[in-house]
Amino acid sequence: MAEYYDYSNGNIMSFQRELAEYLAGFQPTSSNVYINLIKELGSQRIIYSSLNYDLLFELSAASLGLFTNYSSKYSQGGIRLLKFHGSSNFWPDLPTGMFKNCQMSGSGRADIQAPIKPLDQVGTLNKCRLEDSVAPAIAMFAVGKKVKISPDYVENQYDMWKQQVEKASKIFVVGVRVHEVDEHIWSLLGKVKGKVTYFGFESDRVEFEQWKSNHKKKNSYFYKSNFEQSVNTMKRLL
Numbered sequence: 001m002a003e004y005y006d007y008s009n010g011n012i013m014s015f016q017r018e019l020a021e022y023l024a025g026f027q028p029t030s031s032n033v034y035i036n037l038i039k040e041l042g043s044q045r046i047i048y049s050s051l052n053y054d055l056l057f058e059l060s061a062a063s064l065g066l067f068t069n070y071s072s073k074y075s076q077g078g079i080r081l082l083k084f085h086g087s088s089n090f091w092p093d094l095p096t097g098m099f100k101n102c103q104m105s106g107s108g109r110a111d112i113q114a115p116i117k118p119l120d121q122v123g124t125l126n127k128c129r130l131e132d133s134v135a136p137a138i139a140m141f142a143v144g145k146k147v148k149i150s151p152d153y154v155e156n157q158y159d160m161w162k163q164q165v166e167k168a169s170k171i172f173v174v175g176v177r178v179h180e181v182d183e184h185i186w187s188l189l190g191k192v193k194g195k196v197t198y199f200g201f202e203s204d205r206v207e208f209e210q211w212k213s214n215h216k217k218k219n220s221y222f223y224k225s226n227f228e229q230s231v232n233t234m235k236r237l238l
Contacts, residue, residue: 014135016136016138020053020088026056028056033231045238050082052083053087070082082158082161088124090136091118091137093117112134114150116137134149135149165194171194173196173198174199178207180210189217190214195221196221197233197237199225199230200223200224202224204222
């Protein structure tokens with residue numbers, strides 16, 4: 001991604017928009033793991049977070065009659081989800097087609113800084129197909145995870161996540177590689193007081209143990225488990 005950013009002179013709108021359309025099109029089945037996760041862990045005590053840009057969690061929650069609240073504050077009938085790398089449905093709150101045939105790049109920290117209006121799946125796909133100059137707020141898949149659209153909104157997602165992680169007593173991590181270059185995640189998790197429980201494959205163990213040693217994080221634990229298997233363990237450990 002970093003190479004493409006340089007190749008395109010920083011104009012990644014088209015790429016990010018096409019990526020968002022592809023990921024937003026995924027549709028969960030009625031028996032997917034997200035549904036089981038939400039059923040088993042609930043929506044009141046837990047704050048969920050995701051590094052994914054797709055809408056599988058949101059659609060799964062909706063199938064259970066829950067709306068997604070991108071906040072750390074609980075609302076009746078909702079489920080809290082923080083997506084601090086952005087999401088395919090985090091679109092600038094601008095009229096569709098306000099920018100036409102525009103090339104945006106080299107604008108420093110942000111190409112566009114505007115309020116974000118999270119859309120549903122239909123609205124997201126429509127935006128992806130109708131816009132030709134703007135993209136949703138999603139991080140570049142590269143070291144540093146730069147966000148060129150409305151970085152303030154995405155950074156606020158991270159700030160809320162950081163605040164909750166720092167005061168949480170139990171933190172579960174699943175489906176994420178221990179990649180210490182991503183210091184905004186792994187350095188923070190190495191410093192928090194809460195217990196960190198990591199679910200992964202045997203091939204993930206070496207990196208986890210190295211991270212644990214580097215941060216002297218004694219109250220961190222590795223479980224050899226896939227996503228589906230991890231749900232019952234998380235429920236038991238809560």
